[in-house]
Amino acid sequence: MQRARREQLQTGLMLAPSVLLLGLFVLVPLCVVFAYSFALRDPYGAVLPGFTLDNYKELIQGVYLQIFLNSFSLAAMTTGLCLLIGYPVAYYIAFKAGRAAPALLLLLLIPFWINFLIRISAWVVLLGRGGLINQGLLASGLTQLPIGMLGTVGATLVGMVYAFLPVTVFPIYAALTPLDRRLLEAGADLGAGPGETFWRITLPLSLPGVLAAALFVFVPSMGVFAIPVLLGGGKEIILGNLIVQLFLEFRNIPAGSAVSILLLVFSGFGILLYMRALRRVEAMK
Amino acid sequence: MTARTGTPGWAMRNLVYGVSGWVTLLTYLFMLLPIAVLIGFAFNAGKSTVVWTGFSLRWFQKVVGNGNILDALQVSLFVALASAALSTAIGAVAAVAITRRSFPGRDLLAAALAAPLVLPEIVLGVALLVFMSFAGVTLGYATMIVGHVLVSIPFATLIVRAAASSLDPRLENAAADLGADEWQTFRMVTLPQLMPAILTAFILSATLSFDNLVMSTFTSGVGTTTLPLRIYSMLKLGITPEINALGALMVLANVTILLLVMGRYLPLMLKTNRQ
Numbered sequence: 001m002q003r004a005r006r007e008q009l010q011t012g013l014m015l016a017p018s019v020l021l022l023g024l025f026v027l028v029p030l031c032v033v034f035a036y037s038f039a040l041r042d043p044y045g046a047v048l049p050g051f052t053l054d055n056y057k058e059l060i061q062g063v064y065l066q067i068f069l070n071s072f073s074l075a076a077m078t079t080g081l082c083l084l085i086g087y088p089v090a091y092y093i094a095f096k097a098g099r100a101a102p103a104l105l106l107l108l109l110i111p112f113w114i115n116f117l118i119r120i121s122a123w124v125v126l127l128g129r130g131g132l133i134n135q136g137l138l139a140s141g142l143t144q145l146p147i148g149m150l151g152t153v154g155a156t157l158v159g160m161v162y163a164f165l166p167v168t169v170f171p172i173y174a175a176l177t178p179l180d181r182r183l184l185e186a187g188a189d190l191g192a193g194p195g196e197t198f199w200r201i202t203l204p205l206s207l208p209g210v211l212a213a214a215l216f217v218f219v220p221s222m223g224v225f226a227i228p229v230l231l232g233g234g235k236e237i238i239l240g241n242l243i244v245q246l247f248l249e250f251r252n253i254p255a256g257s258a259v260s261i262l263l264l265v266f267s268g269f270g271i272l273l274y275m276r277a278l279r280r281v282e283a284m285k
Numbered sequence: 286m287t288a289r290t291g292t293p294g295w296a297m298r299n300l301v302y303g304v305s306g307w308v309t310l311l312t313y314l315f316m317l318l319p320i321a322v323l324i325g326f327a328f329n330a331g332k333s334t335v336v337w338t339g340f341s342l343r344w345f346q347k348v349v350g351n352g353n354i355l356d357a358l359q360v361s362l363f364v365a366l367a368s369a370a371l372s373t374a375i376g377a378v379a380a381v382a383i384t385r386r387s388f389p390g391r392d393l394l395a396a397a398l399a400a401p402l403v404l405p406e407i408v409l410g411v412a413l414l415v416f417m418s419f420a421g422v423t424l425g426y427a428t429m430i431v432g433h434v435l436v437s438i439p440f441a442t443l444i445v446r447a448a449a450s451s452l453d454p455r456l457e458n459a460a461a462d463l464g465a466d467e468w469q470t471f472r473m474v475t476l477p478q479l480m481p482a483i484l485t486a487f488i489l490s491a492t493l494s495f496d497n498l499v500m501s502t503f504t505s506g507v508g509t510t511t512l513p514l515r516i517y518s519m520l521k522l523g524i525t526p527e528i529n530a531l532g533a534l535m536v537l538a539n540v541t542i543l544l545l546v547m548g549r550y551l552p553l554m555l556k557t558n559r560q
Binding site: 007011017018019021022026030032033085088089096097104107108110115121123124125126131165166215216220223225226229230243244247253256260264271 | 531
């Protein structure tokens with residue numbers, strides 16, 4: 001009896017720090033943001049108590065709607081490209097690389113562990129008017145004049161893929177490696193061609209990894225703000241830039257809170273979709 | 286794998302394998318070449334980051350003599366070590382409780398600890414900023430350390446959880462049978478087995494903190510500008526080889542740490558990833 005009590009007390013003590021951390025610094029702050037998203041604001045930026053839906057109504061207006069569409073399409077394109085490139089890479093490391101696999105994984109970690117701003121700055125230099133890519137194009141005679149690549153959506157997209165590709169490869173690789181090779185061989189023995197084996201065995205079994213990768217790329221890329229500024233020239237504003245501007249430049253806390261809540265809701269929606277898709281994939285097995 | 290040479294299946298497989306090989310090669314070039322170019326131009330004598338004018342170490346000298354960068358480095362190191370220590374301690378204790386104890390709401394806590402991984406970091410940062418100003422707390426080291434703990438705690442918890450769940454309970458039972466009390470068992474049997482995971486969690490947490498821009502943007506105060514914040518403001522003004530030199534130094538530091546420590550624990554990390 002006493003022992004059980006003591007154990008309970010111990011467990012409580014072990015849990016206290018994490019519960020306190022999450023409660024005080026995640027849950028309560030999110031509630032404050034939620035409350036502020038309905039608040040009013042005086043002309044000097046102070047939050048006034050009250051209740052209004054204006055902060056949300058503003059979000060459906062043209063400018064904000066455009067920003068939202070920009071963010072969504074950038075995140076969707078980034079996710080799509082990362083999966084398209086990341087899957088073959090994970091496949092190669094899992095099935096083809098053999099003894100080189102650990103080295104390949106380590107190489108993939110290296111850019112992941114270099115400050116991402118510095119990695120992005122490398123692309124600012126490469127894509128610039130006098131940069132190496134333009135130098136190469138001019139030297140090869142493919143173009144007569146340097147191409148203005150910096151400050152375009154394409155440049156932003158290159159930076160996004162560059163930043164998120166390692167995050168994509170790992171979950172897919174992790175889903176592919178434990179695949180039972182005997183299953184694949186059985187497929188082949190039963191007369192399935194390699195294409196069929198891939199479509200009907202490998203791909204479905206690795207879908208949980210693909211879904212996890214998609215989630216890990218999509219959610220953070222909705223909130224990115226540095227890459228569009230540095231590579232896209234800040235021309236196309238996305239949700240991340242908007243939140244930074246509203247909070248740190250315009251000091252419009254109620255509007256910023258509303259945008260944050262919207263981003264949170266969309267991420268939650270993404271997570272729900274992920275879990276539903278995962279359940280469906282698992283039911284298929 | 287019985288498709289024979291010359292059959293259509295063989296051609297198809299070569300195509301699939303070939304494509305994955307080519308994509309992999311191009312991807313590694315795409316990932317690593319920019320870093321190579323960046324490091325190369327750190328040694329450029331001129332002010333240009335695109336036209337090579339000769340070899341020089343002047344940009345490295347400039348970085349080492351730049352007070353702003355050194356201050357930011359100090360702030361970054363302090364925040365990284367402090368937040369990693371906190372995050373690892375809180376995360377490890379929670380991880381052990383989640384794998385070893387039964388209590389109401391266990392799954393909920395496990396999910397909540399992983400939540401910052403899938404919630405947009407920018408929203409967590411904004412929420413912390415709003416809450417701190419609501420509570421009248423001045424932004425500074427404390428707020429930034431709390432923010433960085435939130436960013437790294439999912440990883441710390443997951444890594445230690447994976448290690449704790451693969452422990453053999455018979456070892457602990459044996460220790461108890463041999464007369465060790467609870468604390469002795471934990472200190473001399475459980476903890477040593479968890480040490481590699483705890484160390485991995487610490488290093489990963491410190492690295493995430495050292496690299497962090499988003500959370501720092503919202504939680505840093507006067508005098509607590511971290512290195513990424515400093516680099517970001519330098520980049521917005523334009524790029525000089527000083528950035529390249531700084532990047533080269535960071536690459537060197539990171540790769541050294543990576544090879545020294547992570548090389549040893551990479552198998553363990555991959556095991557964690559798989560779960």
